[in-house]
Amino acid sequence: xxxxxxxxGETLALAGLVLVLALLPSLATAFFVxxxxxxxxxxxxxAATIVFLAKYGGMTSLAQLLMFGIAGFMFxxxxxxxxxRGLNLGWHPWAAVGFAILVTTLVAFVLGAVASRTTxxxxxxxxxxxxVVGYFVFAQIVEISGPGGITSIQxxxxxGPPVRLYYAGLLLSVLAYAGFRMLxxxxxxxxLQGVRDDPVRMASLGFNVPLHRALAFTLxxxxxxxxxxxxxxxxxxxxxxxxxxxxxxxxxxxxVIGGMSSLAGAWLGAFVYVLVLTYLRDLPLVxxxxxxxxxxxxxxxxxxxxxxxxxxEGLTGIVQRLRGTTxxxxxxxxx
Amino acid sequence: MASTPASTPASTPASTVEVRAVTVAFGGLRALRGVDLDIARGERxxxxxxxxxxxxxxxxxxxxxxxxxxxAVLIRGQDCTHLPSRHRPRLGLARTYQKARxxxxxxVRENIYLALAGHRGRHRALWRSSADRRMRxxxxxxxxxxxxxxxxxxVAGELAHGQRRQLELAMAIATRPDVLLxxxxxxxxxxxxxxxxxxxxxxxxxxxxxxxxxxxxxxxxRIAGRVVVLADGEQVMAGSPEQVRADPHxxxxxxxxxxxx
Ligand SMILES: Nc1ncnc2c1ncn2[C@@H]1O[C@H](COP(=O)(O)OP(=O)(O)O)[C@@H](O)[C@H]1O
Ligand SMILES: [Mg+2]
Numbered sequence: 001x002x003x004x005x006x007x008x009g010e011t012l013a014l015a016g017l018v019l020v021l022a023l024l025p026s027l028a029t030a031f032f033v034x035x036x037x038x039x040x041x042x043x044x045x046x047a048a049t050i051v052f053l054a055k056y057g058g059m060t061s062l063a064q065l066l067m068f069g070i071a072g073f074m075f076x077x078x079x080x081x082x083x084x085r086g087l088n089l090g091w092h093p094w095a096a097v098g099f100a101i102l103v104t105t106l107v108a109f110v111l112g113a114v115a116s117r118t119t120x121x122x123x124x125x126x127x128x129x130x131x132v133v134g135y136f137v138f139a140q141i142v143e144i145s146g147p148g149g150i151t152s153i154q155x156x157x158x159x160g161p162p163v164r165l166y167y168a169g170l171l172l173s174v175l176a177y178a179g180f181r182m183l184x185x186x187x188x189x190x191x192l193q194g195v196r197d198d199p200v201r202m203a204s205l206g207f208n209v210p211l212h213r214a215l216a217f218t219l220x221x222x223x224x225x226x227x228x229x230x231x232x233x234x235x236x237x238x239x240x241x242x243x244x245x246x247x248x249x250x251x252x253x254x255x256v257i258g259g260m261s262s263l264a265g266a267w268l269g270a271f272v273y274v275l276v277l278t279y280l281r282d283l284p285l286v287x288x289x290x291x292x293x294x295x296x297x298x299x300x301x302x303x304x305x306x307x308x309x310x311x312x313e314g315l316t317g318i319v320q321r322l323r324g325t326t327x328x329x330x331x332x333x334x335x
Numbered sequence: 336m337a338s339t340p341a342s343t344p345a346s347t348p349a350s351t352v353e354v355r356a357v358t359v360a361f362g363g364l365r366a367l368r369g370v371d372l373d374i375a376r377g378e379r380x381x382x383x384x385x386x387x388x389x390x391x392x393x394x395x396x397x398x399x400x401x402x403x404x405x406x407a408v409l410i411r412g413q414d415c416t417h418l419p420s421r422h423r424p425r426l427g428l429a430r431t432y433q434k435a436r437x438x439x440x441x442x443v444r445e446n447i448y449l450a451l452a453g454h455r456g457r458h459r460a461l462w463r464s465s466a467d468r469r470m471r472x473x474x475x476x477x478x479x480x481x482x483x484x485x486x487x488x489x490v491a492g493e494l495a496h497g498q499r500r501q502l503e504l505a506m507a508i509a510t511r512p513d514v515l516l517x518x519x520x521x522x523x524x525x526x527x528x529x530x531x532x533x534x535x536x537x538x539x540x541x542x543x544x545x546x547x548x549x550x551x552x553x554x555x556x557r558i559a560g561r562v563v564v565l566a567d568g569e570q571v572m573a574g575s576p577e578q579v580r581a582d583p584h585x586x587x588x589x590x591x592x593x594x595x596x
Contacts, residue, residue, distance in 0.1 A: 191449060204398055
C-alpha cells in the first residue's frame with residue numbers, strides 16, 4: 001500500500017487522538033483516567049470484536065461477552081492459589097494469562113465452527129443461545145465460577161499501578177484497531193468481506209466459506225478474551241451475573257451506539273456508555289425527575305433509540321453526516 | 336489443499352465436460368429432465384432456450400452450486416457429481432452468473448484478486464507477499480482485457496450495469512480457466528458493448544472450452560460452433576448455428592413463429 005493511502009485526514013485525526021490519550025494521565029484526574037477511560041478502553045475493545053465480525057463478516061454476534069467472561073474466569077481459576085473460590089490452581093500469572101487466552105480461543109473456534117453454516121438472524125439467535133448457555137454453565141458449575149463469583153483477583157505485577165492498566169488497554173486497543181483495519185486489506189480480510197457479500201459466489205471461486213467464518217469468529221474471540229483479561233484485572237473479581245443476558249445486550253448496544261460499520265465507533269460507544277453510567281447520577285435534577293440508578297437502563301435505551309432514529313449508523317454516522325461526508329467508508333456495510 | 340491432484344485426469348477423456356442423464360427437481364417442479372451433453376476440449380457451445388427452460392440450472396449443476404437429483408457430471412473424466420463447488424476452480428472451471436454478483440463492497444481490483452486467490456488456494460494469508468503483488472498485477476491485466484482499467488479502484492457496487500458484467504467476466508477469465516461457463520454475458524449491454532464482448536470471446540484461447548447461455552442470437556451464433564436448444568428441461572435440438580437457425584421447430588418454441596426472412 002502506498003504511503004499516501006495511510007495519510008488520510010481520518011488517520012491523522014486518530015493518531016492525534018491516540019497521542020492525547022497517551023498523555024491523558026498527566027492531563028486528567030486519576031479517577032477519569034483509571035475509572036472512566038480504562039473502562040472505556042476495555043469495553044471498546046470487546047465491542048470492537050462485534051463490529052469486526054459485523055463489518056467484515058456480516059455476522060452479528062451476541063457471544064462476544066461470553067468470550068470476555070471465559071477469559072476472566074479462566075484467569076481467576078488458574079492464578080488464585082487459596083480460599084474457597086474457583087479451582088485455585090495457583091499458577092504463575094502469565095501462565096494463567098496464556099491458559100485463559102488459549103481456552104477462550106479454542107472455545108471460540110468450536111462455537112464458531114458450529115455457527116459457521118448459519119447467517120443473518122439465525123447466526124444472531126445461535127450466538128444468543130451461546131451467551132445464555134455460557135451464563136448458565138458458569139452460574140451452575142460453582143467449581144469454576146466460585147459461589148457468587150471469583151474474588152480478590154490480582155493482576156500481574158507488571159500491571160500493578162492502575163495507570164499501567166490504562167496503558168495496557170490503550171495499547172491493546174490501538175493494536176486491535178490497526179490490526180483489524182489492516183486485516184481488511186489482506187487476502188484473509190478481503191475473502192471475509194467476499195463471504196459477507198455473497199457466500200455462494202465465494203464458494204464457487206474456491207473458498208471454504210464455513211472455515212473462513214469460523215476463523216474470523218476465533219480471532220474475534222481471541223481479542224474479546226484479551227479485553228476480558230483487562231476487565232478482570234480492573235475489577236479484581238468476576239461473577240456469572242456479569243455475563244448474563246443484560247450485560248450481553250449492553251455490549252451489543254455499545255457497538256450500536258458507535259455504529260456497527262465503524263471500528264472506531266466501538267470505543268466511542270463505550271465512552272458514551274461509561275459517561276452515562278458514571279455521571280448520570282451527578283446531574284442536577286436527575287433524582288427529582290425520577291431517574292435513579294435503577295432506571296439507568298431506561299436512559300441508555302432512550303439514548304440508543306434517539307441515535308438510531310437520527311442515524312442507523314450510530315454516532316459515527318452522525319459525525320460523518322455533520323462533516324458532510326457522504327462518501328461511504330470502503331468495505332462498510334451497505335444498508 | 337494446495338496440491339492439485341485433480342489437474343491431471345485419470346485417463347484421457349474424450350470430453351472435457353460430460354453431463355449424463357441429469358435431472359433436477361425443485362419440489363414438484365422438474366427444471367431438468369434427463370439432459371445429456373458431451374462437450375469436447377476447445378469447443379464453443381451455446382445453450383439457448385426460452386426463460387425457465389433450465390439453462391441456468393444446468394450451469395449450476397456443472398459448477399456444483401446445486402447437486403443434480405439424478406444423473407452425473409464428469410469434468411475431464413472425473414466424476415464431480417457431488418463435488419462441492421469450492422473444489423471446482425482447481426479443476427479449471429470458472430463461471431459467471433446471470434445476475435452480476437461481484438462483491439459490492441470491494442473494488443474492481445479486489446474482486447478480481449479474490450477470484451485469483453480462490454483459484455490459487457491463497458485464502459487465509461495475513462500478510463502481503465510477492466505472490467500477492469503478482470495477483471494484484473494480474474487483476475489489473477484482467478481488468479484491462481474487459482476495458483475496466485480506469486475503474487480498478489472503483490467500488491463494484493457503484494459500477495454501471497455494463498461495467499458490472501465486464502467485471503464478472505474479468506473475474507472468470509483472470510484465472511485462465513480450461514472450462515468457462517458464461518450465463519447471458521450480453522444481457523443488458525449496449526450494442527457497442529456487445530460488439531466488444533464478441534471480440535473478447537473470439538480472442539479467448541483456442542484450448543478453452545466455452546459454454547455460453549445467451550439470449551442474443553447474434554452473439555450466440557457468432558461465437559458458437561454448436562448450439563443446443565433447451566425447452567422445459569429437455570434438449571429439443573442440437574446442431575450447427577445454421578441448422579438451428581433454419582429449424583422450424585426452434586422458431587416455434589423459441590425464436591417466434593415467423594420463419595427467417
Ligand atoms: N433454486 C430454485 N428453486 C426452485 N425453483 C427453481 C430454482 N432455480 C430455478 N428454478 C426453476 O427452475 C426452472 C428453470 O430455471 P432456470 O434454470 O433459471 O431457467 P433459465 O435459466 O433457462 O431461464 C424455472 O421454472 C425456475 O423457476
Ligand atoms: Mg437463466
